[in-house]
Structures are given as C-alpha cells and as structure tokens.
Amino acid sequence: MTAPQVRSIEEPARKIPVAAEYDVLVVGGGPSGLTAALAASEDGLRVGLVESRSFVGGNMTIGLPVLGFLGQKGNRIIDGLPEAFIQRLRDERDGASEHRPCPLHMGITLVEPEAVKTVALDMLTEAGVDVLFYTFFAGVVMDGDTIRGIITESKSGRSALLARVVIDCTGDADVAYRAGVPCEKGNAQGGMQPPTLMFCLGGVDTDALRMSIANSPPEARTYLTDFIPAEYFGQNHQFIVVGLRELMAKAKAEMNLTIPNERTIIITGLKKGEVWINMTRVAGTDGTDARSLTKGEIEGRGQIDDIVTYLTNYVPGFEQAYFTKTAPFLGIRETRRIKGQYVMTQDDVLSCRHFDDAIAVASYPIDIHRPEDNGCTLIWCGDCYDIPYRSLVPQKVENLLVAGRSISCTHEAMGAIRVMATCMAMGEAAGRAARISARGNRPPSEIDVADLRRQQLERGVYLRNPDGTRAAAGARHPAS
Secondary structure (H helix, E strand, O other), rough: OOOOOOOOOOOOOOOOOOOEEEEEEEEEHHHHEEEEEEEEHOOOOEEEEEEOOOOOOOHHHOOOOOEEOOOOOOOEOOOOHHHHHHHHHHHHOEEEEEOOOOOOOEEEEEOOOHHHHHHHHHHHHHHHOOEEEEEEEEEEEOOOOOEEEEEEEEEEEEEEEEEEEEEOOOOOHHHHHHHHHOOOEOOOOOOOOOOOOOEEEEOOOOOHHHHHHHHHOOOOOOOOOOOHHHHHHOOOOOOOEOOOHHHHHHHHHHHHHOOOOOOOOEOOOOOOEEEEEEEOOOOOOOOOOOOHHHHHHHHHHHHHHHHHHHHHHOOOOOOOOOOEEEEEOOEEOOOOOEEEEEOOOOHHOOOOOOOOOEEEEEOOEEEEEEEEEEEEEOOOOOOOOEEEEHHHHHHHOEEEEEOOOOOOHHHHHHHHHOOHHHHHHHHHHHHHHHHHHHHHHHHHOOOOHHHHHHHHHHHHOOOOOOOEOOOOOOOOOOOO
C-alpha cells in the first residue's frame, strides 16, 4: 500500500501593503485583549486591536460566568480595568451581577453576552483604540528575533500591520508560535482539556430548581452537588449547579441517552427563566486545527438534543424549558502555552507563592477537565497566588508579550490561571508593560518592572505584599 501523496503548491512572492502602523498592536479581542488595549491606550499611544470575529469579548459572550474576581477567602482580588468593565456593564446595561461567593468556584459574576459586546466596544472606541474586525492573523513580520508586526487576511485581501510592541491575546499563542517562540500543548501525553459548546434554554423555573435541591432531605436526595451545600441554593436566586450525577445516570440508563459528561452544569442567566448549559464535551479537539475545530463543532451540536431530553424529563424546573440558542463558537479550555522567562507551576499555585515581579493576583483552584476521561480534577490552595511578569515575556522573540491562558505555565498551572477575570488582569498588565516599552524605546524584556508595578498600583490593580496583605500605591516594592 503506497503512502498518500503530499501535495503542495508554490505561492508567488508578492508585495504586501502596510495597512497601518501602531505603537502597540493587540491580536485577539477576548477578555485579555480587551483590557490590554485599554491599558496600552491610557496616555495617547496609537493602539490597534485585531479580531477575527465581528465583536469583542471572547468567552464572555458564550454564556459563561466570569470566574476569578473573588479569592478563596471571599475577598475581591481583581480590580483595576476588569472591575471598571464589570461596573460599567452593570450600571449602563444591567449586564452584570455582583460578584457572588460560590463554594465551588470561589466567586461567579454573571454577564449578559450581548451587553458585553456593546460595552466592550464602546470602551475601546472611546479610548481611541483602532479596532479591526473580520480580520484573521496569518503570519508575522520579523527582523531577526524581533517581531515588527503581523500579516493579516480579510475581505480586503492580505496586508501587514506594523507595531513597536505586539501583544498576543489570541488564547492559542498564535502569534508567538508563528514568531518562533517555543510552545507546549496539553499534559505530558499531549492531551488537552476538552472544549464545550455552550447553549441556552428559556422557560426554566429556576426557583423550582434551586428549592428542589435546598429542600431535599439528605436521606432522600438524588442530587450530588459537587462541593456546593444545599443551603447555598436556598439563599441565591442566581447560581450554578454542578452535580446531579445520580439523576444523569438514571436518565442515561432509562432513555439510552448519550451524554459524554458525568455532571450536570447549569448556569442561571440574568434574564428570568434563562439558563446556560455547560455540558457538551468534545474530547480530542485541538483548538489550533481548523479541521479538528470543525469536527468538534459538529459533535458538540450533536450532543445537545440528548442533554435537553435529560434536562426536560428529569431535572425539576425544566418541564417547560425550550431551546433558544447556541454559543457563537466552542469554548476552548486549553491549547498552546508559551515558554517564557519563567514557567509557572502547580507548586507555585498550591504554595500561594509571592513573586517580586508579580503583576496580578489569582485564587482560582487548579480546575482540569481531564483529557483522558469524563472527570474533573479540582485542587484548592486556600488563598491567593501571584502571576509573575516573566511568565508574560516569551523566550527567543523580542517586542512581544503574551496574555491570557497561553502564558508560560505548566498544564496544571494553566488549569488555574485560565479563567476570565485572571486573564483580564494579565491583559491589563501586558498593555501597561507594552506602553512602558514603547514610550521608553526598549523591549518588554528590559523594562523596569518596579515601574510597571507602581503604575499597576496607581491604577487600582490588586497586588500583594510578601505577608499577603494588599499592596498600596506609593509603597516601595522590590522587583526582580
């Protein structure tokens, strides 16, 4: 049997027009990209933001709550631009809840996807950011080991965008990878956390759902709500349910349903009777491969009917529920991670490590949807841990920063730092670092991190002293 022939064509060389030049260019308009662009534009630099979709907000637009604003001790540990964004969502559009304590997720902040798109774009345009939608990243412009810009593809054709500093907020380290930064994917065996295609149901009696859990006596309970006590549901009208394992097993057995998940995950929306369902699970999907993503989208959509059948026939409050919409894209939990000046580890998270060059504080537990089975690993550290600036600075390539879940960390640490509030905090730091770099005409790897930390504190960012207390603006802090 002969091997399949590998075919290729030779593309003719051509001159590519330079469509724009910036001081700072942000690639990707998700949670980290939004705050990176806002921070970079604070004192008048020319900032561009490139996004392949028709809106900004990324995973904040697919029905997920924002996790990570609250720490494991109940205190708010994310401030600055992420908090300003949530407050504006809440004040102008009634598009965000308060930060609600949650026994499992530490804290949840519900957001309305359409409000996210509007408010995020308003903030960017008001800040003077040059936003470019419907534009795909296609390559890098390099000068030796220094990135000078990117190549894009769009309806307008192929063009170049140049910048003094580029921030990769793609979530997949697309820019860093193409530029030659060493990258890793997945666990030791290359397995990556499976993505989920979120979908929304209307007509749900969420009070009936929560009270069915709150009022069930332990000896009669058919619910196993993971780490969330029944009392929580009696006190909260908006909530997350994670569990109902026995009900799901019963539904699978009695109705021959195919649901590749062990747990029911229900997230109430901000609108009455609306819930988002986080239960599809597409194992083996590689979020950096278009063919794999397509297969994952098809499989995810194919799982929805059985999940809806289970919910409407077995879960209290869903008797009159009806399908309304799916998320606009798969929710990807894990793809590439760069190798940077420092690699964050599981030990850094679990030891609540303090770094002299910390630019953000996080507290979300190590949360890994295991690639090899239908289960999930959760490990808490008990408090907070720092994210060092060095993990945003890649090896081998200058004038480039990375923010979001693809920073320099291990598979296990990524399971903790991947949530949206933390990504927004990293984006804010990257944007401010890029601004310092562009203003000082030195690469991000050589900026004064003490100055970055000072500016972070002056803008209200939550950072910690070595003893764990909140650092104050104006205080002296060492940096390495």
